[in-house]
Amino acid sequence: MPELPEVETIRLGLKKAIVGKTIAGVDVRVPKLFHGDKKSIIGKKVLDVGRRAKQIIIDVEGDNDLLIHLKMTGQLIYRPKQESGVASHGQIAGGHPSKDWTAVLPNGTTHIIFDFSDGSKLFFNDLRKFGWIKIFEAKELKHKLTEELGVEPFDKEFTTDELAKIISKKSNWNIKKILTDQTLISGIGNIYADESLFWAGILPTRIAKTIKYDEVLRLHTSIIKALQIGLKYGGSSENTYYKIDGAKGQAQEHFQVYAQEGKKCKRCGGVIQKIKLNGRGTHFCPGCQK
Numbered sequence: 001m002p003e004l005p006e007v008e009t010i011r012l013g014l015k016k017a018i019v020g021k022t023i024a025g026v027d028v029r030v031p032k033l034f035h036g037d038k039k040s041i042i043g044k045k046v047l048d049v050g051r052r053a054k055q056i057i058i059d060v061e062g063d064n065d066l067l068i069h070l071k072m073t074g075q076l077i078y079r080p081k082q083e084s085g086v087a088s089h090g091q092i093a094g095g096h097p098s099k100d101w102t103a104v105l106p107n108g109t110t111h112i113i114f115d116f117s118d119g120s121k122l123f124f125n126d127l128r129k130f131g132w133i134k135i136f137e138a139k140e141l142k143h144k145l146t147e148e149l150g151v152e153p154f155d156k157e158f159t160t161d162e163l164a165k166i167i168s169k170k171s172n173w174n175i176k177k178i179l180t181d182q183t184l185i186s187g188i189g190n191i192y193a194d195e196s197l198f199w200a201g202i203l204p205t206r207i208a209k210t211i212k213y214d215e216v217l218r219l220h221t222s223i224i225k226a227l228q229i230g231l232k233y234g235g236s237s238e239n240t241y242y243k244i245d246g247a248k249g250q251a252q253e254h255f256q257v258y259a260q261e262g263k264k265c266k267r268c269g270g271v272i273q274k275i276k277l278n279g280r281g282t283h284f285c286p287g288c289q290k
């Protein structure tokens, strides 16, 4: 699952690529991955590319917008107008690290193709077909996202007091479960939950009600710090994420605990542990985290 820094990196690339372009056609090859009437966006201009949690919002002229979820293996590959379907200079979109980067597109994993009036194309590929694209009425979309998703870590509403309030509402949950519940805080997944808790010096297994206010303060700062490191290095490409311009994300080289099990802690020299918590691989340093 791509996390917030990965999706934000893809969003920024896509924004540069398609804002101002008119959607000339939408070729839906696998109908179950596309919801809504494509006619409602054809002939309309792309006004903006936004993000809410790990979903990409394409703001289209008129009443309807597009919501994209890449799920596990989704890819967005943008290619400027060209003679063949092969990658060339000027390709500024990408997806997961497969040969699709240089292969002829569309191919067997291409399920949806957007044609722009300048001849460029945006391909939505997805090996496992868990991702999707949906058309929403703009107001309905705003309402839906507000209902379903908690506060964004980079929004000004995400204060230390807000985090303390969220933690107090789930007093019997372990702290990692709270951080990764998208209805409470949106956009923190497995990787950045582990990294945030390391920076905060809090064990992922700690029960919410045992966490003191000074720890909440540290956790708040640490969430922002962990996500900013992710953004700075273009997100993680450890699993299946590439930046939209094709460069590999470098964030994983800066991880303190995630996927570092058995290695020495960069801070205390202790050994990073891995356990299963809430059904997910969970990493921590027993020396630095209490």
Ligand SMILES: [Zn+2]
Binding pocket: 265, 266, 267, 268, 269, 270, 285, 286, 287, 288, 289
């Ligand atoms: Zn340590």
